[in-house]
Amino acid sequence: MSSSKNKDRLVFVPLGGSGEIGMNLNLYGFGPEGCEKWIVVDLGVTFGDASTPGVEVIMPDPEFIAARADDLLGIVLTHAHEDHMGAVAAFWPRLRAPVYATPFTMYLVRDRLAEAGLLKEVKLHEVPLSGKISLGPFEIELVTLTHSIPEPNALLIRTPAGLILHTGDWKIDPEPLIGEATDAKALIKAGEEGILAMVCDSTNVFTEGEAGSEAGVRDELIKLVGEQEGRVAIAAFASNVARLQTAVEAAEHNHRQVCLVGRSMHRMMGAARHVGLFENARPFIGEEEAAALPRKDVLYLCTGSQGEPRAALSRIASGSHRFVKLGQGDSVLFSSRVIPGNEKSIFALQNALVSAGVNVIGERDRHIHVSGHPCRDELRQMYAWARPRIAIPVHGERRHLIEHAKLARELQVPHGFAPRNGDMIKLSDAGAELVDEVPSGRVHRDGNVLTPAEGGALRARKKLAFGGVISMALVVDHKGVLRSGPEANLFGLAEPEEGFDAVIEKLCDAAQDAVERMNKRNRGDERATEDAVLLAVRRLAPRIWGKRPHVEVIVLPV
Numbered sequence: 247m248s249s250s251k252n253k254d255r256l257v258f259v260p261l262g263g264s265g266e267i268g269m270n271l272n273l274y275g276f277g278p279e280g281c282e283k284w285i286v287v288d289l290g291v292t293f294g295d296a297s298t299p300g301v302e303v304i305m306p307d308p309e310f311i312a313a314r315a316d317d318l319l320g321i322v323l324t325h326a327h328e329d330h331m332g333a334v335a336a337f338w339p340r341l342r343a344p345v346y347a348t349p350f351t352m353y354l355v356r357d358r359l360a361e362a363g364l365l366k367e368v369k370l371h372e373v374p375l376s377g378k379i380s381l382g383p384f385e386i387e388l389v390t391l392t393h394s395i396p397e398p399n400a401l402l403i404r405t406p407a408g409l410i411l412h413t414g415d416w417k418i419d420p421e422p423l424i425g426e427a428t429d430a431k432a433l434i435k436a437g438e439e440g441i442l443a444m445v446c447d448s449t450n451v452f453t454e455g456e457a458g459s460e461a462g463v464r465d466e467l468i469k470l471v472g473e474q475e476g477r478v479a480i481a482a483f484a485s486n487v488a489r490l491q492t493a494v495e496a497a498e499h500n501h502r503q504v505c506l507v508g509r510s511m512h513r514m515m516g517a518a519r520h521v522g523l524f525e526n527a528r529p530f531i532g533e534e535e536a537a538a539l540p541r542k543d544v545l546y547l548c549t550g551s552q553g554e555p556r557a558a559l560s561r562i563a564s565g566s567h568r569f570v571k572l573g574q575g576d577s578v579l580f581s582s583r584v585i586p587g588n589e590k591s592i593f594a595l596q597n598a599l600v601s602a603g604v605n606v607i608g609e610r611d612r613h614i615h616v617s618g619h620p621c622r623d624e625l626r627q628m629y630a631w632a633r634p635r636i637a638i639p640v641h642g643e644r645r646h647l648i649e650h651a652k653l654a655r656e657l658q659v660p661h662g663f664a665p666r667n668g669d670m671i672k673l674s675d676a677g678a679e680l681v682d683e684v685p686s687g688r689v690h691r692d693g694n695v696l697t698p699a700e701g702g703a704l705r706a707r708k709k710l711a712f713g714g715v716i717s718m719a720l721v722v723d724h725k726g727v728l729r730s731g732p733e734a735n736l737f738g739l740a741e742p743e744e745g746f747d748a749v750i751e752k753l754c755d756a757a758q759d760a761v762e763r764m765n766k767r768n769r770g771d772e773r774a775t776e777d778a779v780l781l782a783v784r785r786l787a788p789r790i791w792g793k794r795p796h797v798e799v800i801v802l803p804v
């Protein structure tokens with residue numbers, strides 16, 4: 247080996263997905279320190295919740311790799327779930343690298359890029375299943391696994407420093423219903439070749455046994471739908487294409503016609519048909535047509551299993567859906583898991599359905615859901631096939647990653663490293679070594695605007711939500727004489743016992759008092775007047791409301 251070659255190194259840098267389940271963004275770099283060539287593996291989003299009002303989509307901060315965009319050779323997507331590809335359109339303008347994906351994933355990527363007006367600009371490379379991608383020092387080979395969506399690919403990444411197995415999301419389903427079974431042969435072969443590091447899904451590391459096959463869910467759903475007399479709605483994630491297949495089979499077995507409800511159902515079904523799925527299914531019917539059929543002839547396939555307020559099922563439950571009505575004797579089957587944090591909204595939805603006389607059946611009542619991620623026995627199997635020197639658990643919260651690293655140790659993997667977003671980890675025969683910490687963080691999509699999570703807009707908004715707003719306006723001349731006002735406006739404040747008129751008068755009196763008491767030097771000064779009024783109102787408000795509303799003061803000079 248030449249001396250310059252000795253300086254080459256292989257590093258792994260997660261910018262998202264290590265410390266949370268969602269927004270995956272992984273980097274691999276190879277080359278001399280500081281002059282590495284890079285690839286991005288996955289570029290996903292996560293979703294906001296009640297703790298992020300007004301922010302529905304959250305993304306990893308790509309700044310580190312955006313600053314090295316000239317050395318970025320490509321963006322490789324493992325599969326079409328939002329947490330793996332949802333941020334491509336948002337960040338592509340900063341990364342500008344070609345995008346590689348298999349046909350199903352690429353169909354949905356194209357859709358997104360077209361929506362963002364980027365389709366013509368982005369170089370897209372559609373790769374066949376088990377295909378190869380050559381990017382500088384990275385020779386990548388796709389390995390088909392099983393998951394809950396078509397075409398879940400693991401990546402075998404060959405570099406001069408060794409072979410990486412990047413699993414992406416996977417489980418071992420001998421009967422996945424969509425796509426091929428796990429390509430165990432390719433994994434075993436790679437294991438024999440010698441895998442330096444395996445970067446692996448940790449989602450279900452706390453669950454013993456196996457995730458279970460989709461075929462089991464199909465058998466149970468067929469039975470369960472057969473037991474129903476009224477309309478049936480199956481609530482599932484549109485992105486769980488395996489489940490859509492299962493639901494369609496359950497409908498056909500029971501001579502029910504399928505009606506898709508929700509935009510993302512239609513979008514996902516379009517992608518599935520594009521790769522030849524659902525070819526033999528009977529044509530689906532529209533919402534109006536379904537409403538006219540006898541109740542026992544219909545099966546709705548709906549979005550909104552997590553109680554998302556704007557999704558189809560919430561609108562159906564509140565009776566505000568235009569065509570889809572459910573009532574006494576109808577059933578909703580929740581064929582999905584309760585995502586932690588969504589319990590309240592799901593229970594509210596289920597309460598609304600039950601109040602309307604609808605039967606609600608969930609995964610706890612019947613076997614109508616299986617996870618798409620590996621449980622402990624499947625992880626053990628994967629380690630037995632791959633036999634990596636280094637285990638790098640990703641796709642999990644901190645507790646998942648630590649537990650997964652522990653499991654790998656028990657399985658005699660010599661080295662392990664539970665990464666944090668922003669860690670730069672050097673991978674070599676000596677093991678995994680933390681060599682740097684690079685900038686990482688979160689970006690919020692706040693309406694149309696991408697903004698750093700720590701930018702302050704959300705913090706201010708939460709404060710307003712808690713305290714409400716008092717706004718004061720007054721006109722003061724250059725001598726400091728009050729010419730008009732003060733006027734007070736209240737937003738989001740409860741009416742105290744004495745009434746709004748009385749407190750507004752108090753606030754105005756306090757403001758006027760503050761202006762009149764200003765010392766001569768400051769009179770007529772806009773800023774000083776604002777400060778004086780601000781102080782007076784801030785002092786008074788807690789005595790009225792027992793809390794500190796946000797106070798805005800506008801002084802207009804004449």
Ligand SMILES: [Zn+2]
Nearest residue numbers: 325327393415
């Ligand atoms: Zn996935």
Ligand SMILES: [Zn+2]
Nearest residue numbers: 327329330415
């Ligand atoms: Zn995922």
